[in-house]
Amino acid sequence: MSTLDITIVITSFKSDKIIRDCLRSINRKYRVIIVENSNNVEFKNNLESEFDNVECILTGENLGYGKSNNIGIKNVKTKYLLILNPDCTLYESTLENFNKCLSKASDFAIIAPHTQTEEKKIIDLQDTSLISVENVKGFAMFFKLSEFKDIGFFDERFFMYFEDIDLCKRLTNAGKKIYLARTIKILHEGGQYDDDEIKKKEIELSRNWHWMWSTFNYHKKYKGFFISFLIVLPKLITATFKFLIYSLLLKKEKRNIYFQRFSGVINAIKGKRSWYRPKV
Secondary structure, rough: OOOOOOEEEEEEEEOOOOOHHHHHHHOOOEEEEEEOOOOOOHHHHHHHHHHHOOOEEEEOOOOHHHHHHHHHOOOOOOOOEEEEEHHHHHHHHHHHHHHHHHHHOEEEEEEEEEOOOOOOOOOOOOOOOOEOOOOOOOOEEEEEEEHHHOOHHHHHHOOOOOOHHHHHHHHHHHHOOEEEEEEEEEEOOOOOHHHHHHHHHHHHHHHHHHHHHHHHHHHHHOOOHHHHHHHHHHHHHHHHHHHHHHHHOOOHHHHHHHHHHHHHHHHOOOOOOOOOOOOO
16 A cells, blocks of 8 residues: 555543554554643654654643644644544454545545444445444544635634534534545454543543533534533533432532533533643
8 A cells, every 4th residue: 555645643641652653553554643631741752753653742741632633633734634533443354444435535635434342343335335424432543634724623612521522513614524434444442541540530521511601602602602501411410419419329420520511510510611630
């Protein structure tokens, strides 16, 4: 297979335990840009020493998925880009089949693979058609960069969640094409980034806070404050009720989760920025 005009961008947050499997699955003739959301110089030096196709950019702080990917994208000089999560691995056929898709849909802005997980049986589908969709999941997305000139990339106000859906929304609103490709396989573990139980709990709290914040602000962006409020109101009531119940039952972990959900919604309604960060 000839080398594709493609760069791979991976946003990382203390994911040194899983990212090497991802990097080993990538042919070293392709440039990889890692945007690491910390100031871990040892992480950067080790990866750049072990993988000669890798450039690691340290942000110095946790900037979130959207802003970090935008930093990586600014350093891409190729025609195509693959946004990839560090808990993904490529198959030998992944980039080859993407190349085959180029002849079928030269007008695309994003092509994404069908989800592949360890729990699902991997099947080599013979259907080579592309499925036109309105949005795709952000764990793996092939971009044709020329299609983004008048759209821009990720909305950096979203720290976590909905930034991929928001980008797809702006693309489809502008008449751009988004496809799912049956033949492109990427394994997405979708698991925890760390074995440390304390870190897992902190990240879980962060996820719950940002899910609620981003849900409100995404809908507010396209539907206005009132409709967005009506959408999140049942979630706010549920979070308040469960926080009170788990407080009475002295179940600290559950109580903390629902407090973060409540806090995320309230901060969004008040117009606060997406400020919460995991304490890891």
